[in-house]
Amino acid sequence: MHEHDVIVVGAGGAGLRAAIAAKEEGADVAIVTKLHPVRSHTGAAEGGINAALQEEDSWEDHAYDTMKGSDFLGDAPAIETLTKDAREDVIQLEHWGMPFSREEDGTVSQRPFGGLSYPRTTYAGAETGHHLLHTMYEQVVKRGIEVYEEWYVTDLAVTDEDDPEDRTCHGVAAYDIKNGAVEGFRARDSVILATGGLGQVFDHTTNAVANTGDGQAMAYRAGVPLEDMEFVQFHPTSLPSTGVLISEAVRGEGGILYNAEGERFMFERGYANNEGELASRDVVSRAELTEINEGRGIEDEYVHLDMRHLGEERIMDRLENILHLAADFEGVDGLEEPMPVKPGQHYQMGGIETDENGETCIEGLYAAGECACVSVHGANRLGGNALPELFVFGKRAGYHAAGRDMKTAEIPTGPSARSEAGDVSPAVEPGAIEPATDEDAVADGGQTADPTAIVDQEVEAERERIERLLEDDGTNHADIRADVQQTMTEYVNVFRTEEGIETALEDLQDARRDYQDVAVEDPSRTFNTDLIHTLETRNIIDLAETIALGALARTEFRGAHWRAEHQTRKDDEWLKHTMIAWNNGDLDLYYVPVILDGESKTYEPVDRSY
Ligand SMILES: Cc1cc2nc3c(=O)[nH]c(=O)nc-3n(C[C@H](O)[C@H](O)[C@H](O)COP(=O)(O)OP(=O)(O)OC[C@H]3O[C@@H](n4cnc5c(N)ncnc54)[C@H](O)[C@@H]3O)c2cc1C
Known part of the structure; x- marks a missing residue:
């Protein structure tokens, strides 16, 4: 058994930043990651990082833009923490050597981005995430933080009290991808989940194949509520054939969207009369799909994004990477032709419920980054706001997990924060929803039991589960995963209907039943991707269901959640977060009020137009 004070699961921007902070606090910290750190998906981020750095700009304006962008579903204490702390954290990155793009006078450049009232997106060409990840990884190496690479964490080792708020997390069980061993990692103090997004729930996504929502699913099975899962961001400019992202930086620099009739539809068809492409x-995603559905798409599938007028010099200086992506993945020369684009799943606003210190309702369990929901993005994330979230809340989680005294959080967590019960869809048969092979989610023993024994028990359960998968005959995961991705893309996408979501929920129950019989064909113990994908597929099913359940229950149109039957935002009824919790056989859907009172003001909801 490996043993450290703080175990960070995940080595993207959030995990690396959390580990650095925990180490600074004096903890013996280790990172456990299924990918090498610099292959984490943060490396794919292109456009930039928002921070109010200029004198004419302010963290208060950044906070207001973020709250408006969230369609008034973000929590003010979290949003204000983000926008205040992002400034010093960006400067910290600069001091660590992040190669930001600069103006002639040497100051860090900032570009406009969608939904921002001021150009406050700092960037490093169109490869911001790549440089961010390398900058932070250098700091991890410099501090001698131990990194367990290519270890797949399968589940958390958590005690089994009835109330999740009485449980404690003592570590994780992990599978060594290199040799097939299952071992325990005991955390003397805390575990921090920083496992990233869940794009693989959908079949057209800008996310990598590794983005399977493992952390969210592990926390869910252990009893932590998942918050606002129905809010999924679909990015308006992904390449049609692969989902590869064409950054918002193209529109930030002045790129224009056209339909098949050559109209600049964002203005000409009145979707966003002020901001146009930078709404x-x-x-923008809804506008594009409306154009396509009404017959003004190109080849009935996409619209055009044109950056030719920016000129070769500016494109080569600020967007060179975009030229390579368009050429390599779509065969298009962005200097000579417009690029085909359509909406693709991009980001999960919801996730593991945490407070501003990254703490969940289970003692010793934290989450940060895209897998978490501290609620800075609410119903819609602004471009450039995910990267600052990684280091602002990754750092806070790292400090707190390692024992630093921090200001008491204002955001409540856990079942005791419930204000109102919600309904689980009748389309879901009670009992059929049980997360696949859930019996091992929480260990026997109670808080008084020896923590090492709790981790051992989890390891034993996971070993047996993996042996069963390798030895039994059964269904291959690939068909099940494809069914889930297709039903989610068809029915729980940009446009949603009650009937469609119910169909998706029925399909998901079929997937869950099929998964009971899943088995791995490849018996190998080294780099067995068939096994890893099988383990990930159970997470995908669990999370797809929470997204669909939240989407069905929320009978309004807010941010990224559009419902055909409910075409208005209903503030009287719906200024509340959806919580979906799994607790030893019971599915619970309930609500917690949004916090609109901040330090600088109360954010009164107004009509959101751009
Ligand atoms: C193409 C693209 C471009 C983007 N561009 C921008 C941008 O310009 N600006 C912006 O603000 N945001 C952007 N975003 C969003 C932002 O990049 C992500 O939200 C963010 O990088 C996620 O970071 P993370 O640290 O939470 O997760 P990741 O970087 O995805 O890291 C997750 C880590 O968890 C590990 N892991 C996962 N599961 C397990 C497991 N079971 N066991 C062990 N380890 C595990 C992985 O190995 C990995 O190290 C973009 C997103 C995409 C997809």
């Missing part, structure tokens, strides 16, 4: 992502 918020949910607005």
